[in-house]
Amino acid sequence: MPGTLTVAFVPGVSPARWARVWRERMPDVELVLRAVGADEVDRALDGDADMCFARLPVTEGLRAIPLWTETPVVAAPKDSEFAEVDSVTERDLVGMTLLGGGPVPDDLDGTLDLVAAGVGLAVLPQSLFRAASRRDLVARPLVDVEGTRVALVWRDADASPVTDEFIGIVRGRTANSSRGRDAADVRDADGTDGRQTRGRVSSDGREARGRPGADGREARRGSGNESNGRPGTAGGRGRTARPTRGRPRRGR
Known part of the structure; x- marks a missing residue:
């Protein structure tokens, strides 16, 4: 053929x-x-x-x-408190400014530049963060969301x-x-x-x-099943679940 x-x-x-x-x-x-x-x-x-x-x-x-x-991972500056932890939960993000909107930022480079400047944090797929090759930032798994x-x-x-x-x-x-x-x-x-x-x-x-x-x-x-029963890896639309208390402020 x-x-x-x-x-x-x-x-x-x-x-x-x-x-x-x-x-x-x-x-x-x-x-x-x-x-x-x-x-x-x-x-x-x-x-x-x-x-x-x-x-x-x-x-x-x-x-x-x-x-x-x-x-999903949380991108943060290397000198931030998130650099000292192994993983992040939604509760940890309450009161934080989240940039980019949605599970995938519309402007990846611009969003990560704002994160590096200390304007806020970004949630994005781990593979996308790795592809960006940002050595001035750290990425920590967000363990309790899809x-x-x-x-x-x-x-x-x-x-x-x-x-x-x-x-x-x-x-x-x-x-x-x-x-x-x-x-x-x-x-x-x-x-x-x-x-x-x-x-x-x-x-x-x-x-x-x-x-x-x-x-x-x-x-x-059928519906998306969890992978090996681990949190944060269930199939679905990739929408972030609502936090237990309040909602993080989202940056523009």
């Missing part, structure tokens, strides 16, 4: 490990990887991207296979035998296994475990009933 497969990916997500497998297994189909902004997923899929690694939730109507749950979920998403119109092959590689299917056979759980590039979900799901990560998955299996409805 000669041709080209274009796969986009958002900041903090690296498809390199699957690209290596693809080039070994599918040498006749060129794999093009393209970095896009977190808010450019729809634009990429409307353009030349066949698929995209993105954070849930995504636009309604897209097909998605959740892959892993990212660990993390963001990363998924492989695509449009129905772009589905093809080529995209099915890529889905199989991402889900761990070996060259000799059948398409209907699921393999081991996918593991996050930063070491976070994520439970692999069978079948296709809706834009918020919930599985759709009665729809066939990429491997031809019927999907079952």
Whole structure:
């Protein structure tokens, strides 16, 4: 099946490990990887991207296979009180100024610059903080909130035998296994475990009933399960839970 497969990916997500497998297994189909902004997923899929690694939730109507749950961290100055602790809870953030808004800051570099200046703190996925390479800041796990979920998403119109092959590689299917056979759980590039979900799901990560998955299996409805029972790694939209007392002030 000669041709080209274009796969986009958002900041903090690296498809390199699957690209290596693809080039070994599918040498006749060129794999093009393209970095896009977190808010450019729809634009990429409307353009030349066949698929995209993105954070849930995504636009309604897209097909998605959740892959892993990212660990949320609190970014703080190296000389702050947070540098002295191993982890942070939401209660620790009560009364603090939180910058960036949402589980992923709209302007990552600008938000982290404000954190370094002592204006406030930022909550973001650990993989995104690592990708920023900020040695003037520290990141501490936020242990009692849900993390963001990363998924492989695509449009129905772009589905093809080529995209099915890529889905199989991402889900761990070996060259000799059948398409209907699921393999081991996918593991996050930063070491976070994520439970692999069978079948296709809706834009918020919930599985759709009665729809066939990429491997031809019927999907079952479900919700994001906790990974290994650890707090802060449950599947979901990645929204921060409400603190026990009061609410932190959010910076602009």
